[in-house]
Amino acid sequence: MPQGKTISDIFRMAREGTLPDGFSLWDLRDRFGRTAAHAAAKAGKLPEGFSQWTLEDAESWSVAHEAAAAGRLPDGFDGWLIGLGGVTVAHLAAPRGLLPPGFDRWDAADSHGRTVWHAGAEGGHLPPGFDRWDLADDTGRTVWHSAARGGILPPGFDGWETADASGYTVAHAAARGGWLPEGFGRFDMTDADGMTVWHAAALGGRLPEGFSDWKLARRNGITVAHDAASGGCLPDSFGEWEICDCCGRTVAHAAAEAGTLPPGFDRWEIGAGSWESVAHVAAENGHLPPEFSAWGIRDLQGRSVAHDAAESGNLPEGFGMWDLEDRDGTTVAHVAARKGTLPAGLDLWRVRDHNGWSVAHEAATAGKLPEDFGLWDMLDGDGGTVLHAAALGGTVPSGFSDWALANSRGRTVAHLAAYGGCLPDDFSDWSLADIDGTTVAHEAAEAWCLPPGFDAWETSDSEGRTVAHVQAGKAGLPEGFGMWGLADACGRTVAHEAACAGTLPEGFGQWELADTQGWTVAHEAARARTLPEDFALWGLADGSGQTVVHVAAKAGCLPENFSDWELADGLGRTVAHLAAMKGHLPANFRRWELRDHDGRTVAHWALTAGLLPEGFDAWTLADGRGRSVARLAAERGLLPAGFSGWENADRDGRTVAHAAAEKGTLPAGFAGWETADRYGRTVAHVAAKAGTLPAEFSAWALADAGGRTVAHSAARAGTLPEGFPSKCPGGAALWELADSRGWTVAHELARRGGMPEGFGRWTMADRSGRTVAAVAVRCGALPRGLSEEEAAARHGPGIVRAARQAGYVFRTRGLVRP
Numbered sequence: 077m078p079q080g081k082t083i084s085d086i087f088r089m090a091r092e093g094t095l096p097d098g099f100s101l102w103d104l105r106d107r108f109g110r111t112a113a114h115a116a117a118k119a120g121k122l123p124e125g126f127s128q129w130t131l132e133d134a135e136s137w138s139v140a141h142e143a144a145a146a147g148r149l150p151d152g153f154d155g156w157l158i159g160l161g162g163v164t165v166a167h168l169a170a171p172r173g174l175l176p177p178g179f180d181r182w183d184a185a186d187s188h189g190r191t192v193w194h195a196g197a198e199g200g201h202l203p204p205g206f207d208r209w210d211l212a213d214d215t216g217r218t219v220w221h222s223a224a225r226g227g228i229l230p231p232g233f234d235g236w237e238t239a240d241a242s243g244y245t246v247a248h249a250a251a252r253g254g255w256l257p258e259g260f261g262r263f264d265m266t267d268a269d270g271m272t273v274w275h276a277a278a279l280g281g282r283l284p285e286g287f288s289d290w291k292l293a294r295r296n297g298i299t300v301a302h303d304a305a306s307g308g309c310l311p312d313s314f315g316e317w318e319i320c321d322c323c324g325r326t327v328a329h330a331a332a333e334a335g336t337l338p339p340g341f342d343r344w345e346i347g348a349g350s351w352e353s354v355a356h357v358a359a360e361n362g363h364l365p366p367e368f369s370a371w372g373i374r375d376l377q378g379r380s381v382a383h384d385a386a387e388s389g390n391l392p393e394g395f396g397m398w399d400l401e402d403r404d405g406t407t408v409a410h411v412a413a414r415k416g417t418l419p420a421g422l423d424l425w426r427v428r429d430h431n432g433w434s435v436a437h438e439a440a441t442a443g444k445l446p447e448d449f450g451l452w453d454m455l456d457g458d459g460g461t462v463l464h465a466a467a468l469g470g471t472v473p474s475g476f477s478d479w480a481l482a483n484s485r486g487r488t489v490a491h492l493a494a495y496g497g498c499l500p501d502d503f504s505d506w507s508l509a510d511i512d513g514t515t516v517a518h519e520a521a522e523a524w525c526l527p528p529g530f531d532a533w534e535t536s537d538s539e540g541r542t543v544a545h546v547q548a549g550k551a552g553l554p555e556g557f558g559m560w561g562l563a564d565a566c567g568r569t570v571a572h573e574a575a576c577a578g579t580l581p582e583g584f585g586q587w588e589l590a591d592t593q594g595w596t597v598a599h600e601a602a603r604a605r606t607l608p609e610d611f612a613l614w615g616l617a618d619g620s621g622q623t624v625v626h627v628a629a630k631a632g633c634l635p636e637n638f639s640d641w642e643l644a645d646g647l648g649r650t651v652a653h654l655a656a657m658k659g660h661l662p663a664n665f666r667r668w669e670l671r672d673h674d675g676r677t678v679a680h681w682a683l684t685a686g687l688l689p690e691g692f693d694a695w696t697l698a699d700g701r702g703r704s705v706a707r708l709a710a711e712r713g714l715l716p717a718g719f720s721g722w723e724n725a726d727r728d729g730r731t732v733a734h735a736a737a738e739k740g741t742l743p744a745g746f747a748g749w750e751t752a753d754r755y756g757r758t759v760a761h762v763a764a765k766a767g768t769l770p771a772e773f774s775a776w777a778l779a780d781a782g783g784r785t786v787a788h789s790a791a792r793a794g795t796l797p798e799g800f801p802s803k804c805p806g807g808a809a810l811w812e813l814a815d816s817r818g819w820t821v822a823h824e825l826a827r828r829g830g831m832p833e834g835f836g837r838w839t840m841a842d843r844s845g846r847t848v849a850a851v852a853v854r855c856g857a858l859p860r861g862l863s864e865e866e867a868a869a870r871h872g873p874g875i876v877r878a879a880r881q882a883g884y885v886f887r888t889r890g891l892v893r894p
C-alpha cells in the first residue's frame with residue numbers, strides 16, 4: 077500500500093485515476109469485499125494492459141462485469157464469457173452494443189436460461205441474419221419479447237399474443253418500450269397479474285389519444301393512472317390524485333417518484349401520517365419544486381420532508397429548520413452532516429438525538445468533518461467519542477496515537493479504525509479486545525486489511541473464533557499456513573471456513589476435520605461446490621448419517637459417472653431424492669421409483685421442485701398415501717398436453733381430474749364430470765367451486781354423498797353462470813334442487829346475498845322450516861333503502877312477509893334493519 081494511504085484513500089484514488097504508475101494492489105478490498113479494481117472499472121480508470129478481469133467481490137461480481145455495466149471495456153477485450161453459469165459479461169455488453177463483430181457465443185445462457193440474444197435484442201442489437209426469435213428462457217420469455225422492448229421487431233410482425241409463462245405478451249413488451257404500431261387494437265390482453273397492454277403502454281409513456289379508463293386496475297390495485305404517472309403521460313386535466321392501489325399508494329405518489337407532477341401541484345399532504353406522503357416521495361427523488369415550503373409534513377415514523385430532502389441533497393439555499401426531529405431525535409442537521417451538505421459556518425456539532433449521537437459523530441462517520449474540527453472528545457450515549465466515529469469513517473486525524481481509547485462496550489478507536497481501513501502501517505497492538513473478546517486483528521481480518529507478515533492467527537474471541545477463521549472466510553490465508561484444525565467453541569475449524577469460501581490451498585488433505593455435529597470440511601466444501609476434481613472420500617458421514625455425496629447431490633457437484641443413487645442418509649433420503657430436489661439429476665436418469673421414508677419417489681421430489689424432464693412418463697408412481705405423480709402435477713398445472721390418465725386416484729378416491737379441475741387445466745371436451753371420490757364429491761363439484769366449469773356444462777343435478785349438487789357448490793362459490801337457471805336445462809326447477817337437509821340452491825344463493833332480479837320462489841323451505849326469503853333477508857339480500865312497494869314489485873309479497881318476520885320494518889324512507 078502506498079505510504080501513508082488508507083484503504084479509503086486508495087479507493088478514492090482508484091475512482092479518480094490518480095493511483096501511481098505500477099500500482100499492483102488491485103485485489104485490495106473494502107469492508108464490502110469490493111476491490112480497488114472494481115472502483116477503477118466503474119469509473120473507467122483502469123490502466124492500459126490491466127488483466128485481472130476475473131477478480132470478484134463478495135457477490136461474485138467480477139471487474140469485467142463492472143466495466144461492462146459501465147460501458148467501459150477496452151478495445152481487444154476477450155473475456156466475454158466470464159461469469160458463465162450466471163450472467164456473463166456478454167449479457168451486459170450485448171444491449172449496449174459492445175460486442176465485437178464475429179462474436180460467436182450468442183447462445184450463452186444465464187442461470188435463468190436468458191441468452192445473449194435476449195440481452196442484445198432488448199438493446200436493439202442482434203447479429204445479422206438472426207432467426208431464433210421464438211427461443212425462450214426459463215420463464216417462457218422469447219427473443220420476440222426482448223426485440224419488442226428494444227424496438228427491432230421485423231416489419232409485418234403479427235405474433236402479438238405470444239406470451240411467457242406469466243401471460244406477459246409481446247404486445248405488453250412493445251407497449252412498455254413504446255413501440256406498438258399505430259392502430260394497434262388489442263389493448264385488453266392481460267397477463268397473470270391482470271396487467272393489460274393499456275398498463276404497459278402507460279408505463280411506456282404512450283397511451284392512445286382520448287384514453288379515459290384511468291381506474292382500470294391490475295390485481296394488486298395498480299391502475300393505468302398509476303402507470304401513466306410513472307410513464308409521464310397523464311393529461312394536464314387529470315385530477316384524481318388519490319386513486320389508491322392495494323397498498324394505499326396513490327397516483328400522486330407514483331407521479332412524485334417519477335417527477336411527473338404538474339406545475340402548481342399542491343396536494344403534498346396526501347399520505348401524511350402513513351409510511352410516506354407525496355412530499356416525502358418527491359423530496360426523496362429530488363422532485364420538489366423551488367417554492368416548496370411544507371417541510372414539517374411527517375410520515376409514520378415522525379420523519380419530516382426536510383429529512384428526506386437532506387438525504388437526497390435537495391435542500392434549498394437558506395434552509396433554516398435544522399432542528400426538526402424524527403421520533404428518535406435525529407435532526408435534519410444529522411442527515412445533512414452525513415451527506416456533507418451542512419452549510420459552512422453553522423455550529424450544529426453538539427446537536428444530539430435521543431441516544432446522545434451528535435451531528436459531529438454523524439459527520440465523522442461519513443468522513444465529512446471540516447479540517448479545523450476540534451471537538452474530538454464529545455461522547456455519544458455509548459461512551460464513544462467523535463474520534464471513534466471518525467475512525468469508523470476512515471478519517472482519524474493525523475498524528476493520532478491513543479488507539480486504546482474505548483467506549484462502554486470496550487471497543488477501541490483501533491477496532492473501528494481497522495474496520496474503517498485507517499490503521500497506520502506501524503500499528504502493532506492487535507490483541508486489544510472489546511468485552512466480547514473481539515480483537516483489533518479480528519476486525520482487520522473482517523475488513524480485508526491485515527498487514528503482510530501478520531502471524532497471530534490463533535488469537536480468539538469469547539466464542540473461540542480465531543483471526544484465522546475470519547481471514548479464511550474472507551481473503552484466504554497466506555501460503556504455508558498450517559493451523560487448519562484451529563476450532564471455535566462449536567468445533568468449526570479454520571478449514572471449514574476456507575472450504576466455505578473456496579480458499580483452501582491446492583493439495584489440502586484434512587477433509588475429515590469435523591465440528592461437534594460431525595460436519596466435516598468435505599461436507600462444507602461440497603455444500604459450497606469447492607471440492608477438488610479428484611476428491612474421493614464421498615462416504616464421509618456427519619452425525620446424522622448424511623454423507624458428502626448427499627450434500628454434493630443437493631449442491632449439484634456429483635462426479636459425472638456417479639451411479640450409487642440408492643444410498644440413503646439418516647432420514648431415509650437417497651442421493652437421487654436430494655439431487656432431484658435441486659434439479660441436479662443427469663439427463664439419462666431413470667430410477668424414478670426410488671422411495672424415501674415417507675414413500676415419496678424421486679419423481680415426486682423432482683416435480684415438487686418443478687424439475688421433471690421432458691418426455692417423463694412414469695405418471696402413475698404413487699407415494700405412501702397413494703398420491704400419484706400425475707395428481708401432484710395436476711395440482712401445480714404441470715401436466716403435459718395430451719395427458720389421458722385422469723381417473724388415477726389416491727386412497728381417498730381423489731383423481732387427477734379432481735386436481736386439474738381445481739386448477740382449471742382440464743382439456744376442452746373433458747367428459748368425466750361424474751367421477752367421484754370416496755365422499756361422492758365429483759370432478760364437477762370441484763370445478764364449480766373453483767369457477768372452472770365450461771360454459772356448456774349442464775349436469776347441475778350431480779350430487780355428492782350429502783345430496784349437495786354441483787349447482788349448490790357453484791352457488792356457494794358465486795360461480796353460477798349469468799342467467800342461471802333460465803339458460804340451463806331444467807329451467808326454474810333447478811332452484812329447487814335440495815341436499816339431504818332440504819337446503820336448496822336458492823337457499824345457498826340467498827346466503828351469499830345475491831338473489832337475481834325477479835326471483836319469486838321465496839317460500840321454499842328446508843327441513844327446519846327456513847325459507848329462502850328468511851335467509852335472503854337475514855343475509856342482506858335486500859338493500860336498506862328498499863321500500864315495501866319496491867320489494868313486493870321486485871321480489872313478490874313473500875319477501876315482505878319474511879322481512880317483517882325477521883324483525884325488519886318498512887318505513888317511508890325504506891327498509892330499516894333492527
